[in-house]
Amino acid sequence: MTSHTGRLYALAFALVVFFLAWALVAARPWSTAAADPRLKAQAVREARLRSEARLVNRVVAQRWTLYRRELHARTVQIASVRARTAQLAAVSIAAPVSGAVRVVTLPPLTITRTS
Amino acid sequence: MERRVFRAMGTEIELLVHADGADAALDAAEQEFHRLESLLSRFRADSELSRLNRDGAVDASHDLLRVVTLSLDGRERTGGRFDPTVHDALVAAGYDRTFDEVASVARSDTWSPPSAGGEVTLDGSRIELEPGVRLDLGGIGKGYAAERAAELLATAGPCLVNAGGDIAVRDGSWPVGVDALTLELSNCGLATSGRDRRRWQRGDRELHHLIDPKTGEPADSDVLRVTVVASDAVEAEIAAKALFLSGAERARTEADAAGMPAVIVTADGRTLLAGGIA
Numbered sequence: 001m002t003s004h005t006g007r008l009y010a011l012a013f014a015l016v017v018f019f020l021a022w023a024l025v026a027a028r029p030w031s032t033a034a035a036d037p038r039l040k041a042q043a044v045r046e047a048r049l050r051s052e053a054r055l056v057n058r059v060v061a062q063r064w065t066l067y068r069r070e071l072h073a074r075t076v077q078i079a080s081v082r083a084r085t086a087q088l089a090a091v092s093i094a095a096p097v098s099g100a101v102r103v104v105t106l107p108p109l110t111i112t113r114t115s
Numbered sequence: 116m117e118r119r120v121f122r123a124m125g126t127e128i129e130l131l132v133h134a135d136g137a138d139a140a141l142d143a144a145e146q147e148f149h150r151l152e153s154l155l156s157r158f159r160a161d162s163e164l165s166r167l168n169r170d171g172a173v174d175a176s177h178d179l180l181r182v183v184t185l186s187l188d189g190r191e192r193t194g195g196r197f198d199p200t201v202h203d204a205l206v207a208a209g210y211d212r213t214f215d216e217v218a219s220v221a222r223s224d225t226w227s228p229p230s231a232g233g234e235v236t237l238d239g240s241r242i243e244l245e246p247g248v249r250l251d252l253g254g255i256g257k258g259y260a261a262e263r264a265a266e267l268l269a270t271a272g273p274c275l276v277n278a279g280g281d282i283a284v285r286d287g288s289w290p291v292g293v294d295a296l297t298l299e300l301s302n303c304g305l306a307t308s309g310r311d312r313r314r315w316q317r318g319d320r321e322l323h324h325l326i327d328p329k330t331g332e333p334a335d336s337d338v339l340r341v342t343v344v345a346s347d348a349v350e351a352e353i354a355a356k357a358l359f360l361s362g363a364e365r366a367r368t369e370a371d372a373a374g375m376p377a378v379i380v381t382a383d384g385r386t387l388l389a390g391g392i393a
Binding site for chain 2: 097101102103104105106107108109110111112113114115
């Protein structure tokens with residue numbers, strides 16, 4: 001009786017071990033899963049796009065800085081010209097008179113009129 | 116004193132010189148007017164100015180280049196109130212032929228005033244106009260011609276050249292009538308700009324030749340005419356046009372600030388003295 005029960009347990013244990021070994025071998029843990037080529041291509045494209053985006057951002061930043069610098073210079077230039085023009089218009093639309101001008105009571109030798 | 120009167124540049128020219136036997140100098144001065152008219156008139160198809168206006172670019176003579184340079188300088192100094200690029204605005208308003216003929220032409224009272232202020236590029240002796248830009252050098256041309264003629268006449272003695280109101284004076288003292296006043300001038304120039312002459316009818320509107328470059332239409336100013344004394348006739352011509360466009364009160368303020376003698380006659384008949392004339 002004891003020996004019969006022991007054999008049954010041994011058989012059951014052997015069967016369990018067999019199936020566990022089977023499952024382990026069927027799982028093929030030594031081989032890695034083959035990557036999907038579409039995923040691989042997408043990853044490469046993403047990396048390239050990220051690199052290009054960084055480059056574009058750098059160029060935009062450089063151009064923006066240049067634009068702001070030129071805008072500032074131009075604004076200063078325009079303000080200076082406007083100030084100069086206003087000053088000239090207000091003060092010296094003609095060169096100073098080098099000769100003398102005075103009101104006299106003599107009869108005129110000629111007259112001026114609208115040209 | 117010798118005196119000669121003749122017509123050139125669409126107006127009456129008067130030469131006065133304190134000298135005897137000044138015929139050669141008078142001839143030279145008169146010829147100078149005719150020579151400059153043949154270069155600067157916009158009414159002569161064969162003038163250098165007409166060629167520039169037609170072709171848009173020209174390798175210019177010394178005189179045309181000088182007058183254009185002075186005009187552009189005047190445009191900058193007056194903030195655009197004096198502007199030689201009003202040619203098309205003048206033509207559109209009706210001043211498209213010599214003034215003697217303008218009044219005889221009937222026109223509708225509506226038109227599209229073109230804008231002024233286009234680019235004029237000077238490169239050495241070459242003048243280039245922006246497409247659509249043409250120049251009128253009528254007023255400043257007379258001032259320039261008066262100065263050149265005065266230079267030639269001064270070889271004979273003290274002289275005065277009066278080109279229809281643009282006056283150049285060399286040496287001596289010259290009493291010149293300005294409205295009710297007589298101003299004594301010495302080594303300077305004088306010019307009068309106004310809307311009391313060179314005006315014509317267009318429908319119900321009376322137009323004149325002083326174009327406001329901002330609107331392209333005859334200027335709406337409360338000044339009837341303004342006379343300015345400056346260092347020479349060209350400067351006086353530029354300043355007179357600018358002050359006319361400013362309006363009477365601002366013109367007086369500007370003339371006072373610049374110490375530029377001016378007589379301003381307003382449309383309502385007042386005479387304002389400015390710039391040191393009292």
